[in-house]
C-alpha cells in the first residue's frame with residue numbers, strides 16, 4: 001500500500017474513533033483531503049485509494065491541478081483567502097468555496113458562476129478565536145451574512161467554516177469549535193437549513209469531531225509536511 005493510502009486509512013480511523021467517542025455516526029463526518037503544495041500525482045494516488053474531495057488554497061495552483069486532472073469525478077473545494085481580482089477562475093473551476101467572509105466576494109462569485117455548472121456550494125468563514133489571519137466574519141455578523149448570501153442566484157449556502165488559532169491541549173482546542181456549533185445551530189433555528197460545519201485539521205480533528213464537525217480538512221496527516229517553494 002502507498003504511504004498516502006495508508007495515511008488516508010489512519011486518518012479515517014481517527015475520524016471513526018472520535019465520532020464513536022462522541023456518540024456520532026462515523027459517516028456523518030466527511031473528509032476533505034487538502035492537497036495544496038502537492039503535485040497532481042499525489043492527488044491521483046489519494047484518488048486511487050478512494051478519496052474524492054480535495055481542498056486547495058491558491059487559485060493558480062488549484063486551477064492548474066483541476067484542469068490537468070484526468071479523473072472527472074473528483075470534487076474540488078477552494079479553502080484559501082479570497083481576493084476579488086481572482087474570483088473568476090474560482091467560480092469557473094471549483095465546486096465549493098469555504099472561505100466566504102464578505103457579501104461582495106459572494107456577489108462576484110455568483111455573477112461569475114457559469115450557467116452550465118451547478119450553483120457554487122459555499123461556507124461562510126467565521127473568525128471564531130480572533131485568529132491572526134484576520135479572515136472570516138465576526139461571529140455576530142454570521143447570521144446576516146448567511147441570509148444575504150443565501151439570496152444570491154448562483155450560490156447555495158451549505159454551512160460555516162473556521163480555522164481556530166492552533167493550540168495543543170484538547171480542552172482549549174474544543175472551545176472555539178463549541179462556539180461554532182452553537183452559532184451553526186442558531187442559524188439553522190433561524191430558518192436557514194445548513195448541513196456543513198467545516199472545522200478540524202490534522203492536529204485538532206478529534207476536538208472538532210467531538211464538537212460537531214461534519215467535514216474535516218486534512219493535509220499534513222495525509223500527504224506529509226508541506227514544503228513551500
Ligand SMILES: *Cc1c(COP(=O)(O)O)cnc(C)c1O
Nearest residue numbers: 034057079201202217218219220
Ligand atoms: C492547509 C489547510 C488545512 C490543512 O491543514 P493540515 O494541518 O495540513 O491538516 C486545512 N484548512 C485550511 C483552510 C488550510 O489552509
